[in-house]
Amino acid sequence: MLDVFITGSESRLGKRLITAGLAATMQSLGYSTGVYMPVQTGAVENNGYIEAPDLVYIKNIDKNIKTYCSYLFREDDVPLIAAAKEHTKIDRETISEDYKSVHDDFECFLTLGTNGMATPVGNNFLEIDVVKVLDLPVLFTISPYTAINDILVMINHAVVQKVKISGVVLYDCPYRTENENIKNLPKLIEKYTDTSVVGAFPKIENIYTLNPGDLISYVLSGVNLERLFDVKIAKLNY
Numbered sequence: 001m002l003d004v005f006i007t008g009s010e011s012r013l014g015k016r017l018i019t020a021g022l023a024a025t026m027q028s029l030g031y032s033t034g035v036y037m038p039v040q041t042g043a044v045e046n047n048g049y050i051e052a053p054d055l056v057y058i059k060n061i062d063k064n065i066k067t068y069c070s071y072l073f074r075e076d077d078v079p080l081i082a083a084a085k086e087h088t089k090i091d092r093e094t095i096s097e098d099y100k101s102v103h104d105d106f107e108c109f110l111t112l113g114t115n116g117m118a119t120p121v122g123n124n125f126l127e128i129d130v131v132k133v134l135d136l137p138v139l140f141t142i143s144p145y146t147a148i149n150d151i152l153v154m155i156n157h158a159v160v161q162k163v164k165i166s167g168v169v170l171y172d173c174p175y176r177t178e179n180e181n182i183k184n185l186p187k188l189i190e191k192y193t194d195t196s197v198v199g200a201f202p203k204i205e206n207i208y209t210l211n212p213g214d215l216i217s218y219v220l221s222g223v224n225l226e227r228l229f230d231v232k233i234a235k236l237n238y
Contacts, residue, residue, distance in 0.1 A: 001032065002229045003103075004166050005131050007113035008141035014171045016209045017053045017215075018141045022228075024062040025219040026108040029236055034066040034106040038130055039083075039114050039121060041198045042076030050074070054112060061212045066106070070098045081118040087148050090122035096133050099170055111136060117158055127129045128161055136163040139198075139228065143172045147160045151185075155193040166228050167198035174203055199223030 019035060027033040040052035057068040071090050073082035078168050083090050103109050114121070117128040117138075131138060138158055142151055158165055169191055177183060186197040199222050204210055219233075226233050 001103075001106075002026065002108040002214065002231065002233075003135065003136055004139045004228065005111045005113060005126065005136040005163045006139050006141060007117055007131075009116045009150060012054065012115070013207060014143060016057050017204065018169055018171060018201065019110055019140075020055070020058045020061045022045070022208045022223070022225075023058055023065045023108075023110055023217045025223075025225070026063055027218045028216055029233070031107040032051050032105070033108040033110070034102060035110045035112060036067075036099055036102065037069045037112045037114075038099075039071040039073070039079040039090060040069050040231065041073045041079060042113060043072045043074050043081045054178060057208075061215060066102075068102055070095050078121075080122060083122070092122060092125055092130065092133050093129060099134055104231055106109075106223075117154065117163075120133065128158065131163055134234065137166040137230075139166045139214050140168045140195075142168055142170055144170050144174075144185050145172070148181060148185070148188060151189065152192050155195055159193065159195075165195050166230065167196045169177070169199040169201065169223060169228075170197060171201040172196075172203050173200045196227060198228045 006015055008015050023033050023035050040054060041051045044053055050072055052069045052072055055069060058065055073086055075082040075085050079090055113127050119127045121127055121130055128170055138156060187238055189197055191196060201218055201222055225236060
């Protein structure tokens with residue numbers, strides 16, 4: 001089973017893009033693929049229905065990808081606060097049960113986080129506790145413009161908490177740069193976190209006009225899928 005929990009500390013657009021790219025790529029390689037969100041905040045109304053923007057984007061990239069969400073809230077706050085505004089409490093056992101109820105239907109199952117590992121999700125538990133409950137390895141999606149201190153603290157916090165890490169994917173990477181911090185970021189991450197940078201995405205001006213085929217090409221050319229999932233992918237043809 002190819003499983004991973006995708007999180008990060010920056011704008012959710014990076015997580016949304018990379019999750020969609022990985023899901024569409026694995027689906028295109030012949031793996032039945034599902035995406036699960038424990039919590040989606042900032043839900044939008046469309047034709048009388050409340051939708052999860054992240055999952056809608058993924059479905060627009062590939063309608064064959066199955067998507068699931070346990071908690072959906074209108075307010076674009078951290079989950080704990082968004083839930084309180086709607087007089088709801090997020091229950092980690094509900095998340096665990098929902099995850100288990102659909103997980104085994106797929107060969108590849110991606111779980112998409114909300115605002116980062118230290119984000120309050122429910123009373124007395126954070127997103128990192130959700131990761132532990134689901135017993136998943138973590139893929140960090142990181143912008144190269146994030147302060148290196150924040151990157152190292154975020155990753156090493158997961159290490160201290162004994163969370164398995166699948167690696168780091170950098171997104172919004174400039175084609176050319178003279179910024180020495182950005183140029184050396186992969187080396188710094190690998191040296192000071194004992195974590196691998198398994199891929200990089202170029203800077204994409206508008207993810208909503210991105211052609212699905214181009215997104216899959218970015219994944220195949222820029223992400224080491226076998227290293228990410230720690231398995232030999234027989235269906236992968238480079």
